Amino acid sequence: MAVDFSKPHRRFNPLTGGWVQVSPHRLERPWQGEETEPAPVAPSYDPQCYLCPGNTRKGVAVNPEYDGVHVFDNDFPALLDEGHAESNHDPLFRAETARGLCRVLCFSPHHSKTLPELPVSAIREVVEVWAAQTQELGQRFGNVQIFENKGAMMGCSNPHPHGQVWATEHWGLEVSREDQHLRQYREWHGGSLLLDTAEREFEQGERVVEANADWLAIVPFWAAWPFETLLLPRFKVERMPQLASSQRDSLASILKALTTRYDNLFQTSFPYSMGWHGAPFGMPDIAHWQLHAHFYPPLLRSAAVRKFMVGYEMLAEPQRDLTPERAAEMLRSVSGTVHYRSLP
Amino acid sequence: MAVDFSKPHRRFNPLTGGWVQVSPHRLERPWQGEETEPAPVAPSYDPQCYLCPGNTRKGVAVNPEYDGVHVFDNDFPALLDEGHAESNHDPLFRAETARGLCRVLCFSPHHSKTLPELPVSAIREVVEVWAAQTQELGQRFGNVQIFENKGAMMGCSNPHPHGQVWATEHWGLEVSREDQHLRQYREWHGGSLLLDTAEREFEQGERVVEANADWLAIVPFWAAWPFETLLLPRFKVERMPQLASSQRDSLASILKALTTRYDNLFQTSFPYSMGWHGAPFGMPDIAHWQLHAHFYPPLLRSAAVRKFMVGYEMLAEPQRDLTPERAAEMLRSVSGTVHYRSLP
Numbered sequence: 001m002a003v004d005f006s007k008p009h010r011r012f013n014p015l016t017g018g019w020v021q022v023s024p025h026r027l028e029r030p031w032q033g034e035e036t037e038p039a040p041v042a043p044s045y046d047p048q049c050y051l052c053p054g055n056t057r058k059g060v061a062v063n064p065e066y067d068g069v070h071v072f073d074n075d076f077p078a079l080l081d082e083g084h085a086e087s088n089h090d091p092l093f094r095a096e097t098a099r100g101l102c103r104v105l106c107f108s109p110h111h112s113k114t115l116p117e118l119p120v121s122a123i124r125e126v127v128e129v130w131a132a133q134t135q136e137l138g139q140r141f142g143n144v145q146i147f148e149n150k151g152a153m154m155g156c157s158n159p160h161p162h163g164q165v166w167a168t169e170h171w172g173l174e175v176s177r178e179d180q181h182l183r184q185y186r187e188w189h190g191g192s193l194l195l196d197t198a199e200r201e202f203e204q205g206e207r208v209v210e211a212n213a214d215w216l217a218i219v220p221f222w223a224a225w226p227f228e229t230l231l232l233p234r235f236k237v238e239r240m241p242q243l244a245s246s247q248r249d250s251l252a253s254i255l256k257a258l259t260t261r262y263d264n265l266f267q268t269s270f271p272y273s274m275g276w277h278g279a280p281f282g283m284p285d286i287a288h289w290q291l292h293a294h295f296y297p298p299l300l301r302s303a304a305v306r307k308f309m310v311g312y313e314m315l316a317e318p319q320r321d322l323t324p325e326r327a328a329e330m331l332r333s334v335s336g337t338v339h340y341r342s343l344p
Numbered sequence: 345m346a347v348d349f350s351k352p353h354r355r356f357n358p359l360t361g362g363w364v365q366v367s368p369h370r371l372e373r374p375w376q377g378e379e380t381e382p383a384p385v386a387p388s389y390d391p392q393c394y395l396c397p398g399n400t401r402k403g404v405a406v407n408p409e410y411d412g413v414h415v416f417d418n419d420f421p422a423l424l425d426e427g428h429a430e431s432n433h434d435p436l437f438r439a440e441t442a443r444g445l446c447r448v449l450c451f452s453p454h455h456s457k458t459l460p461e462l463p464v465s466a467i468r469e470v471v472e473v474w475a476a477q478t479q480e481l482g483q484r485f486g487n488v489q490i491f492e493n494k495g496a497m498m499g500c501s502n503p504h505p506h507g508q509v510w511a512t513e514h515w516g517l518e519v520s521r522e523d524q525h526l527r528q529y530r531e532w533h534g535g536s537l538l539l540d541t542a543e544r545e546f547e548q549g550e551r552v553v554e555a556n557a558d559w560l561a562i563v564p565f566w567a568a569w570p571f572e573t574l575l576l577p578r579f580k581v582e583r584m585p586q587l588a589s590s591q592r593d594s595l596a597s598i599l600k601a602l603t604t605r606y607d608n609l610f611q612t613s614f615p616y617s618m619g620w621h622g623a624p625f626g627m628p629d630i631a632h633w634q635l636h637a638h639f640y641p642p643l644l645r646s647a648a649v650r651k652f653m654v655g656y657e658m659l660a661e662p663q664r665d666l667t668p669e670r671a672a673e674m675l676r677s678v679s680g681t682v683h684y685r686s687l688p
């Protein structure tokens with residue numbers, strides 16, 4: 001007999017080796033916990049914002065009157081591009097130097113237009129900068145982590161739409177886990193875990209949120225966050241800089257459509273953390289790798305009520321209430337073309 | 345040369361195989377992000393609370409006029425004690441039935457007294473119930489996860505102080521990871537990872553927060569959350585029910601002292617998720633296991649400013665700003681005996 005997905009069950013994440021517990025019946029639960037007031041819509045320019053064009057940043061730097069995407073070194077970087085590689089080998093107190101650098105990427109001069117509200121051409125420019133940063137920093141660092149924290153709920157410290165790049169000599173825990181599982185899949189089953197996933201998900205359709213000729217956005221079978229999505233290329237590609245021009249165009253389109261659905265779902269600027277994983281640099285064999293992006297949005301029931309990954313989740317394993325199939329259906333049922341704020 | 349802990353570095357977590365990135369210089373960073381208003385102090389009884397004695401819970405059940413700890417089955421359980429064990433083996437879509445049950449444990453009839461504000465004798469009763477629940481449910485389930493989500497920030501849906509027990513047939517991801525690393529340590533180094541840790545941390549002292557003859561609370565070398573602590577027995581014990589009466593007494597004392605320090609640090613009811621890990625049930629050889637509790641508190645700089653584990657943390661690896669050594673020092677510098685609310 002097959003597992004009954006309408007009853008509590010666990011799903012395995014073949015990309016990380018993790019598990020998620022699914023409790024479909026639990027959405028009935030009343031909520032008396034924390035509710036968050038969504039932020040009001042901000043103006044197009046804020047003289048206090050240290051990311052807006054022409055403003056002075058903390059310290060002394062002044063932002064240029066930039067026009068498209070603006071990249072600069074983080075004034076308060078978590079990593080420093082200095083120091084010698086050292087390590088301590090005590091099995092109980094093992095440590096090593098972490099060298100790297102952190103950059104900030106303002107998506108546009110506009111203080112309040114997040115990705116879904118920018119024209120596709122502006123998103124296309126963001127893609128271009130992501131690829132160029134990966135290319136440049138990949139010459140010197142093993143891992144180039146591109147990500148965006150969107151919304152105060154996701155720890156974003158400035159509402160001006162921006163992403164970040166943290167480049168590190170080491171590969172990082174998540175990338176190492178994915179590397180191991182991607183490699184193993186290739187050894188055991190042949191082929192590529194993520195290309196096979198894209199193909200089978202596209203055929204089945206029930207977890208598909210958006211698709212075009214080159215790209216596919218799904219709520220993965222093993223999604224932990226309520227509306228988590230995985231953005232997959234439908235062709236073999238290990239790293240962002242390899243994308244052809246037309247594939248960058250289609251990527252910009254699907255990013256616009258996916259984030260528009262997100263905003264439309266609860267008629268709010270949908271918070272999330274998103275980021276890219278591609279083949280680490282300095283790895284001799286990367287045939288098992290495939291470029292992809294994860295979107296981790298916290299909202300569960302409305303613009304005010306989020307999912308908390310707390311006690312059980314931190315101590316045992318992630319738990320979700322609504323099934324990934326239902327989440328995909330909900331995201332498909334709202335518009336991917338018309339943003340709710342653009343309605344009269 | 346040894347790793348310079350005043351500069352960015354990574355530390356290895358030998359219990360889970362994870363890593364954490366430490367950026368000690370980054371505490372200078374200004375914060376313009378989310379700030380949370382702490383909840384006001386609640387009354388001792390709330391007629392609307394579905395955990396207070398004598399009140400009607402969602403549905404039909406009525407709470408007894410209970411006196412000490414009150415345990416009941418969760419009205420909206422994430423797990424159900426029914427269904428047959430099934431599994432799907434497709435490598436991309438692997439799943440299995442998850443059978444289990446969920447209980448709620450009100451710490452006391454008082455609607456607003458959290459652990460540090462209860463007398464040691466009342467905490468001793470909580471320990472007693474934790475042990476009894478583990479004993480009872482361990483007869484039928486592989487993992488008995490005891491935990492507490494404290495505070496709205498940690499997804500607690502009702503301010504009446506309470507913990508939970510989720511018992512599952514499967515062991516859960518975190519327990520499986522710890523099992524693997526505890527076992528490996530024993531094979532490679534002999535002895536017990538956590539007993540060795542307790543001994544060396546007690547000797548070194550710099551990460552110790554509280555200690556008595558039986559127990560030790562430390563900010564572990566590899567702590568990810570700013571004020572994360574690990575509560576360790578200083579004697580060999582695999583599971584909670586094995587604790588002798590005097591060891592339960594000393595456990596109640598150290599719990600009171602540790603949580604008092606937490607509340608005193610930012611003069612607020614300190615939010616956290618905490619929970620116990622012990623040897624899973626149905627495991628033939630548990631010699632490598634050692635009972636312990638994790639405390640994961642989110643606050644970073646004040647009662648209003650928390651650490652967010654978001655973009656980089658979700659996509660690459662956990663990152664922290666203040667060193668574990670500094671966090672331990674800060675916790676040691678406040679009182680472990682007098683709670684700030686009891687001051688005149």
Ligand SMILES: O=P(O)(O)O[C@H]1O[C@H](CO)[C@@H](O)[C@H](O)[C@H]1O
Pocket residue numbers: 033307308309310311312313319493498499500501502
């Ligand atoms: O069981 P509660 O308190 O209603 O819910 C809380 O704890 C659970 C277990 O950690 C989480 O799954 C929920 O997201 C959280 O809100």
Ligand SMILES: O=P(O)(O)O[C@H]1O[C@H](CO)[C@@H](O)[C@H](O)[C@H]1O
Pocket residue numbers: 149154155156157158377651652653654655656657663
């Ligand atoms: O870099 P920011 O936006 O100041 O900070 C935010 O993102 C970082 C990277 O995910 C996190 O470490 C911080 O906790 C979060 O507040």
